Amino acid sequence: xxxxxxxxxxxxxxxxxxxxxxxxxxxxxxxxxxxxxxxxxxxxxxxxxxxxxxxxxxxxxxxxxxxxxxxxxxxxxxxxxxxxxxxxxxxxxxxxxxxxxxxxxxxxxxxxxxxxxxxxxxxxxxxxxxxxxxxxxxxxxxxxxxxxxxxxxxxxxxxxxxxxxxxxxxxxxxxxxxxxxxxxxxxxxxxxxxxxxxxxxxxxxxxxxxxxxxxxxxxxxxxxxxxxxxxxxxxxxxxxxxxxxxxxxxxxxxxxxxxxxxxxxxxxxxxxxxxxxxxxxxxxxxxxxxxxxxxxxxxxxxxxxxxxxxxxxxxxxxxxxxxxxxxxxxxxxxxxxxxxxxxxxxxxxxxxxxxxxxxxxxxxxxxxxxxxxxxxxxxxxxxxxxxxxxxxxxxxxxxxxxxx
Amino acid sequence: xxxxxxxxxxxxxxxxxxxxxxxxxxxxxxxxxxxxxxxxxxxxxxxxxxxxxxxxxxxxxxxxxxxxxxxxxxxxxxxxxxxxxxxxxxxxxxxxxxxxxxxxxxxxxxxxxxxxxxxxxxxxxxxxxxxxxxxxxxxxxxxxxxxxxxxxxxxxxxxxxxxxxxxxxxxxxxxxxxxxxxxxxxxxxxxxxxxxxxxxxxxxxxxxxxxxxxxxxxxxxxxxxxxxxxxxxxxxxxxxxxxxxxxxxxxxxxxxxxxxxxxxxxxxxxxxxxxxxxxxxxxxxxxxxxxxxxxxxxxxxxxxxxxxxxxxxxxxxxxxxxxxxxxxxxxxxxxxxxxxxxxxxxxxxxxxxxxxxxxxxxxxxxxxxxxxxxxxxxxxxxxxxxxxxxxxxxxxxxxxxxxx
Ligand SMILES: [Fe+2]
Ligand SMILES: [Fe+2]
Numbered sequence: 001x002x003x004x005x006x007x008x009x010x011x012x013x014x015x016x017x018x019x020x021x022x023x024x025x026x027x028x029x030x031x032x033x034x035x036x037x038x039x040x041x042x043x044x045x046x047x048x049x050x051x052x053x054x055x056x057x058x059x060x061x062x063x064x065x066x067x068x069x070x071x072x073x074x075x076x077x078x079x080x081x082x083x084x085x086x087x088x089x090x091x092x093x094x095x096x097x098x099x100x101x102x103x104x105x106x107x108x109x110x111x112x113x114x115x116x117x118x119x120x121x122x123x124x125x126x127x128x129x130x131x132x133x134x135x136x137x138x139x140x141x142x143x144x145x146x147x148x149x150x151x152x153x154x155x156x157x158x159x160x161x162x163x164x165x166x167x168x169x170x171x172x173x174x175x176x177x178x179x180x181x182x183x184x185x186x187x188x189x190x191x192x193x194x195x196x197x198x199x200x201x202x203x204x205x206x207x208x209x210x211x212x213x214x215x216x217x218x219x220x221x222x223x224x225x226x227x228x229x230x231x232x233x234x235x236x237x238x239x240x241x242x243x244x245x246x247x248x249x250x251x252x253x254x255x256x257x258x259x260x261x262x263x264x265x266x267x268x269x270x271x272x273x274x275x276x277x278x279x280x281x282x283x284x285x286x287x288x289x290x291x292x293x294x295x296x297x298x299x300x301x302x303x304x305x306x307x308x309x310x311x312x313x314x315x316x317x318x319x320x321x322x323x324x325x326x327x328x329x330x331x332x333x334x335x336x337x338x339x340x341x342x343x344x345x346x347x348x349x350x351x352x353x354x355x356x357x358x359x360x361x362x363x364x365x366x367x368x369x370x371x372x373x374x375x376x377x378x379x380x381x382x383x384x385x386x387x388x389x390x391x392x393x394x395x396x397x398x399x400x401x402x403x404x
Numbered sequence: 405x406x407x408x409x410x411x412x413x414x415x416x417x418x419x420x421x422x423x424x425x426x427x428x429x430x431x432x433x434x435x436x437x438x439x440x441x442x443x444x445x446x447x448x449x450x451x452x453x454x455x456x457x458x459x460x461x462x463x464x465x466x467x468x469x470x471x472x473x474x475x476x477x478x479x480x481x482x483x484x485x486x487x488x489x490x491x492x493x494x495x496x497x498x499x500x501x502x503x504x505x506x507x508x509x510x511x512x513x514x515x516x517x518x519x520x521x522x523x524x525x526x527x528x529x530x531x532x533x534x535x536x537x538x539x540x541x542x543x544x545x546x547x548x549x550x551x552x553x554x555x556x557x558x559x560x561x562x563x564x565x566x567x568x569x570x571x572x573x574x575x576x577x578x579x580x581x582x583x584x585x586x587x588x589x590x591x592x593x594x595x596x597x598x599x600x601x602x603x604x605x606x607x608x609x610x611x612x613x614x615x616x617x618x619x620x621x622x623x624x625x626x627x628x629x630x631x632x633x634x635x636x637x638x639x640x641x642x643x644x645x646x647x648x649x650x651x652x653x654x655x656x657x658x659x660x661x662x663x664x665x666x667x668x669x670x671x672x673x674x675x676x677x678x679x680x681x682x683x684x685x686x687x688x689x690x691x692x693x694x695x696x697x698x699x700x701x702x703x704x705x706x707x708x709x710x711x712x713x714x715x716x717x718x719x720x721x722x723x724x725x726x727x728x729x730x731x732x733x734x735x736x737x738x739x740x741x742x743x744x745x746x747x748x749x750x751x752x753x754x755x756x757x758x759x760x761x762x763x764x765x766x767x768x769x770x771x772x773x774x775x776x777x778x779x780x781x782x783x784x785x786x787x788x789x790x791x792x793x794x795x796x797x798x799x800x801x802x803x804x805x806x807x808x
Contacts, residue, residue, distance in 0.1 A: 069776075069777040069778040069789075069793065070776060070777065070778040070779065070780045070785070070789045070793075071778070073782070073785070074737060074738070074785065074788060075736060075737045075738040075785070075788065076736075279730070280730065283729075283730050283733060283737065284737065284792075286736060286737055288733055289733045313792040313793055323727075323730050325687075326683070326684065326687050326727050326730060326731050327730050327731050327733065329687060329692055329693045329731065332479060332480075332690060333478060333479045333687065333688065333690055334478070334479040372473075372474060373473040373474065374473040374474040374475070375474065376474045378477070381474070381477070381478065381479070384478060384479065385473075385474045388478075388688075388717040389473065389474075389717055
C-alpha cells in the first residue's frame, strides 16, 4: 500500500474535482482520495508544484507502422493511402522487437498506461504480449472482395484465437472493422456477432475523408479510381447510416468522423457510440478538423489518440492534446483544456472498457505524477497549464506498481 | 574557411533550390554553395540524412517576461492584459541574468541565430549586450496620456542613446511603437522621424484582438472599460488606416494583424510593410487565427515568431512553425511547410534588416545543420518532414563561427 501527496490532485470524477494539497492511498486498486487522510501509512510528498492524476490512455494506434518516419506521402488522403499500400510490407518488416520497444517506451514516458492497438496482420502479437502497458488488442478485418470473404473470415478467426491465448490482466482483446469502404458487409455482420457474444469492444475508421462520403453515397470520386485499379466494377456496399445502425448494442468507437454529418453524429449518439479524435493524423493527411462543438452538442463522449506513426511523428499523448488545444481555435482554451484532459483519461477508459481513467475508490491504481514549472493560483487554469507545460511524467503506476 | 557537405542543402534563394548531396564553403560570409565544388579544402560530410539550411531568425520576442510560466491569465485577451499589468513588475524583477541566459540557450538550441527583442524598460540591456546571438534591440515606447508625452519621450531618447552605445556587429537597434491604442500620435510621429533619420527598423503590435478594432473605430468595448480605470474620458486617438499610413517609407513590421481587414492588409502591402505571425501567442490569448491566405493574396511577406513567454510556453521556432502547420487546417501542408520555412529565414531577415536568411554568396554565414530520422525521397516533402521531425540543431554557425 502506498500513500502519495501532491500540490494538485486531479480526480477526473463526475464533478471534475481538483484537490489542492491532496492525498491518495492505493495498492492495486485505489483505496482513498482526499485531504488529510488519517492513516498510519508514511506519506510521500511529491514536492513543489507536483501533480497526481489518472494515467493517460491512448485509445487508437497502429504500432506495426512504427518504423515510418519519412516513407509515407503526407498532404493528401488518397496519395497517402496509395503510399501505405506501396510501403506496407517493408514498414511491417522494418518494425521488429526494438521498434515495438521504443514505441512503448515513448508512450510510457508520456504517462500512457494503456493503449488500443489495431493489429492488421497479427505479426505484432509476439512483440506485444509481454508489454508493461495495458493493451486492448483489436484484431482488424479488411477486405471487400466477395470472392475472398470466407478465406478472410477464417484467417480472422484464427487470429482471434491466437490473441485470446495471450489474454491476461494487462492484455485484453477487441475487434476492428477497418472501415465502411474496405470491408464486405457479410464480414461486418459476422464480426459484430462475435463482439456481442464475447462482449468485446469494437473500433472502426469512419468518415476520415471527403472521398469516403463521395464513394459511399454515390460510388464516385477518388475511391472509384482507387478500387478500379484492384477489382473491376467495384461499387459501394453499404451507406453511412446503415453502417452505424449495425453497431447498436455494442461498445463501438468510431475513429476520425471528420466528415460525419449531423445525422450520422445523431445516430452515433443514439446507439451510445464513442468517437476518437486524431488531430495530428487528420492534419498530415489534410482531411480537415473534426468539429468538436457538434460532437459535444450530440453529447458523444470523445477521446483523443495519436493514431499510428503511419500518420504521426509522435506517440506522445500530451503533444497530441496540446496540438488539439492549438488547432481548435474556435473553442475557448480554458474549457477545451478541461475536456481534452478528460478525453485521454476517463473518456478513453470507457471507450476501451477499462476500469481506470479517474482517481476514485475501487478503480485500478493507474496513476501518473509530474511537476509543473510554477504554482497555479487559479485552479480553473490548471488543465490548460498542464497541457502547455507537460511532455513527460516522473512516475507511472499501473495496478499500483511503479513501471520504470 | 570551412567546407561542409550534407545530404540536403536548402538554399532559400529566390528559386527555393534544394541541392541533394550539396556543399557550402564559408568563412564569416558565404563563399560558394553547390555540388562537387572543386576546392582544395578538406570537406566535412555531416552524415546520413544530414541537412544544411540558413539559421533561423525569431523576429519578435519580449525576453523581459521570460520568468513567466503560469502567472498570467490565458484564455482571454483583456483578462490577460490586466494580469500583465498586475504581474509586470514582479515578472521583470523575476528575470535576472540566469533567466536571460536560459532564454537565449533555448533559442540557440533550436537553431536561432538572431532575434528581435522588444525592450519595454531598458533593464534588459545589461543582460543582452554580450549575447552570442545577433539581436535587433527594439526600444519600445508606450503611453497615451497627453500630459506625460514629454516625459515619456525624454526617457525614450535616453534609452535609445544607451542602446546605441552597445551597438556592434551582432547588436543592432530598432524602435517599437507598442500599438495604435497605447501610444499618443505625437509620440508616434517623433519615433517614426527618428527611425527615418537613423534608418532603423520599426515594429508595432497591430489588430491583435477584436477589442482593439471596437476601440479604435468607435471608442467602445472592453478597452473603454480598461482605459476608464486609468484615465477618465479616454478616447481613441487614431484610426487604423491613418495609423498604417504613417509608416510609409519606413521598414516596419506589423505584429499579429489577426483582426486586420482587407483594406488594412492592402495598405500594409502598398507601403511595403511586413507581418509577423505569432500562432501560439494568438491561441493562448484566444484572439483567433491570422488568415495567411489573404496575407499571401496581398503578397505581404510574413514571418513567424514566438512573441514572449508572457504568451508562450516556448521560444523554440521549430515548435512554433510546427504549431502553425497544424493550426492552418485550410492550407495544404506541403505548400504551407515551404512558406513556413521561408518565414523563419529569408522573410525574417528582411523584416529585421539583416544580411542572412539564405545560403547565397556574400550573405553572413549564419547556418544550421541537423539530421532527419530517415531519407526523404520526394524533395517536395522535405520542408514538411523538417518541420515535423526537428526540434534541435547539431551545429549553429554565426558569421561563420560555431556557437557552442
Ligand atoms: Fe487509425
Ligand atoms: Fe509582442
